[in-house]
Amino acid sequence: MYAWIWRHLPGPMAVRVVLAAGLVVGAVALLMFVVFPWLEPVLPFNNVTTE
Amino acid sequence: MGTVEHLGRGAGRISGDLGDLVPSPHPRSRAPQQPDRVRTIVRGAGEALITLGLVLLLLVIYEVYWTDLVSAGKQEDATSALDTRWHDKAADDPGRQDHFTGLGEGDGFAKMYIPSFGADFQFTIVEGTTEQSLEIGPGHYTKTAYPGQPGNFAVAGHRVGKGAPFNDINLIQSCDAIVVETQYSWYVYRMLPLVEEKQGWAQAKGTDPKCKGVAPLGGPYAELDGQHIVPPTDGGVIAPIPPVGGTPPSEGEMASLMTLTTCHPRFSDKERLIVHAVLTKQWAKDPAKPDERPPELEETI
Numbered sequence: 001m002y003a004w005i006w007r008h009l010p011g012p013m014a015v016r017v018v019l020a021a022g023l024v025v026g027a028v029a030l031l032m033f034v035v036f037p038w039l040e041p042v043l044p045f046n047n048v049t050t051e
Numbered sequence: 052m053g054t055v056e057h058l059g060r061g062a063g064r065i066s067g068d069l070g071d072l073v074p075s076p077h078p079r080s081r082a083p084q085q086p087d088r089v090r091t092i093v094r095g096a097g098e099a100l101i102t103l104g105l106v107l108l109l110l111v112i113y114e115v116y117w118t119d120l121v122s123a124g125k126q127e128d129a130t131s132a133l134d135t136r137w138h139d140k141a142a143d144d145p146g147r148q149d150h151f152t153g154l155g156e157g158d159g160f161a162k163m164y165i166p167s168f169g170a171d172f173q174f175t176i177v178e179g180t181t182e183q184s185l186e187i188g189p190g191h192y193t194k195t196a197y198p199g200q201p202g203n204f205a206v207a208g209h210r211v212g213k214g215a216p217f218n219d220i221n222l223i224q225s226c227d228a229i230v231v232e233t234q235y236s237w238y239v240y241r242m243l244p245l246v247e248e249k250q251g252w253a254q255a256k257g258t259d260p261k262c263k264g265v266a267p268l269g270g271p272y273a274e275l276d277g278q279h280i281v282p283p284t285d286g287g288v289i290a291p292i293p294p295v296g297g298t299p300p301s302e303g304e305m306a307s308l309m310t311l312t313t314c315h316p317r318f319s320d321k322e323r324l325i326v327h328a329v330l331t332k333q334w335a336k337d338p339a340k341p342d343e344r345p346p347e348l349e350e351t352i
């Protein structure tokens with residue numbers, strides 16, 4: 001998977017490194033700002049109220 | 052001598068390896084298609100598992116650190132909004148009576164301090180216990196009493212992440228002060244005796260000067276302990292008569308209590324940890340001395 005992405009990044013080495021770093025940052029941001037906030041209330045470890 | 056021999060053998064082997072790396076004019080014939088596909092699948096699975104591991108690690112960082120940062124900002128905003136409101140409203144209320152009407156979900160209305168957790172333990176309590184409100188700070192159960200009122204002033208707070216206001220709430224001891232500041236008053240609640248301290252309270256822990264006004268409550272409150280663990284379905288702990296639930300026959304018999312709820316054990320929501328405190332003192336704020344603080348806030352040991 002990672003090798004495939006690397007092969008498909010255009011440009012010389014320096015450009016590829018920058019693009020790859022950008023992809024990593026994008027994936028982390030997607031998880032931190034979208035996926036985890038959505039997932040969090042579903043997970044069974046942070047309910048503090050009684051019914 | 053043996054060492055030299057060993058080195059010699061090793062060196063020989065290394066040079067042999069290097070020899071293998073020199074591209075040969077006749078490349079080794081590729082293995083047939085089948086093993087290559089297996090390799091691709093195995094490598095793909097390995098990469099997926101490593102990725103999953105990294106994502107889970109990131110989730111832990113999110114839960115334990117990231118939400119703390121986000122909540123710290125929200126708590127700060129709520130505190131400054133509350134300070135502004137208290138400052139603005141003070142002029143047009145000559146009676147200096149606390150009103151808790153017109154509070155919206157997530158609005159701050161009081162501050163809480165637990166001096167035994169350190170002088171910096173301070174949180175603005177917001178109205179409501181929804182997920183969004185609790186991200187700001189400890190949240191007041193909307194149907195329960197307000198600070199100083201007879202009944203049960205019940206507050207929920209996170210124990211892990213989101214600022215974790217109630218992270219160490221299990222360490223609070225009987226008679227420890229929980230000070231609640233409202234616009235015009237300071238209310239000093241103190242944790243009630245634990246079940247094992249109730250027997251002979253007056254001769255033992257009850258002699259501590261901190262414990263003035265704290266004693267096992269009688270009547271309908273006979274079953275009430277300072278701290279206990281309940282299943283999440285137990286709504287009775289925030290009722291006017293915890294933990295059994297129900298309401299006393301008259302206002303006069305109703306004690307002024309404060310209840311804190313959080314998840315238990317830490318990192319799990321299997322149970323709830325409950326702390327009950329009783330109102331022991333009220334200080335009216337002096338408009339001439341706005342910076343005056345109650346002596347209970349100095350009980351930092």
